[in-house]
Amino acid sequence: MSRAKNPTMAEVAAVAGVSHQTVSRVINGSSEVRQATRERVEAAIDQLGYRRNRAARALVTNRSGLIGVITVGAALYGPTSALTAIEESARSHGYLTLFASVTDDSGTQFRSVLDDFLDHAVEAVVVIAAREPLLDHAAAATPGVPLVVIGPRPGQVADALCLNIDQDAGGRLAVEHLVGLGHRRIALLHGPERSVDAEQRQAGALAACAAHGVRPTEYRGDWSVGSGYLTGSSIVALPAADRPTAVVAANDQMALGLMAAFREHGTAVPDDISVVGFDDAPEAAYYSPPLTSVRQDFRALGALVVDTLLDCIRGGSPAPSLLAPTLTVRVSTAPPTGRAA
Structure with a gap:
C-alpha cells in the first residue's frame, strides 16, 4: 500500500x-x-x-543540518553526558547529530568514521577526546568543515577549537576544599593513564597540594567502582599514623567504591576520613553519606559546543574556551576529628 x-x-x-x-x-x-x-x-x-523534508532542504540550501560526533566506545559518564548535551542543544537549533564511537587507537576507525560523516555532508564535526590517541587523530584531521575537540586545553590540538570544562581547575577545587577544612594527609585516586580528563584532574590536584606543602599519597584507578573499592581496602590496611584523613577520587564511581570499602572495614565517612568525588553525577546526592563532588555543567558545555560550531558555519572565528567547574559540598567531607587528625 x-x-x-x-x-x-x-x-x-x-x-x-x-x-x-x-x-x-x-x-x-x-x-x-x-x-x-x-x-x-x-x-x-x-x-x-x-x-x-531534510533531503529537499539540503538540495535547496546546500546545508544538510547534520553534525557528526565522534567519541570513545566506553559508556563513561563524562563523554556520555557531553554527547547527550550536544545532541539536545543541536536539536534545539534544528540540527541532527550523527554519532559514532571508536575503540581502535590506531586511527583506522577514526578515519573511516570521519569519511562516513563527510559522505553524509555533515556541516561540522565534534570529537569527544576522552583518550589521548583521539587527540592525535583530531590534530591530523582535515575534514574541510568546522572541527571542535572536547577534552584538551586550548591550544593543545593545532588548528582545532578546543572546548571543555576546566578539569585542572576541578582538581584544584577538590584539594583546596580539603585543605580549607584542615586536612594535610591527603590521598589522590587518579583516573587511568592516557585519559585526557584524568591527566588534567591529576595535574590540578597535584599543583594544589604543592602550593600548600601537602605531599599526597597517590593511587591509580580505572574509573570503576571496583578500583575505588580496592584502593579503599589498601588505605584502611595502612598503619593509623600513615593513613590519609581525606581522599580525592577522580570520579564519583571510584568515590563510591572507596566509601564501600571504608564502610565494610568500620571506617566512618567523614568522621574517620573525608571523600571528594568528581562529576557530581545525579546519584552522588544519594550516596551514603551524600558525596561532596566537583560539578561539571554538561548542559552548558553542550550549548557552548553547538553555539561555537554554528558561529563557525556562519563564517565566524570563535576562540577556544574553558567552562569553570564548581564544588557541590555535601556530608562526605568535614574537618579532621581527633580520630582522623
Missing part, C-alpha cells in the same frame, strides 16, 4: 493563512515571527501532519 503524501509547506501556509516564508521561519526557529502567528502555523503543522 502506498504511503500518504506528506503535506507541503504551501499547504501549511494556506491553512494557517500566512506566507510560505512565514512557515519557513517558524520551522527554522526564527525569532522574527509573532507568537500568535507562530502558534497558528504550529497548529496547522499538527493538523496536517507536516514533516520537513
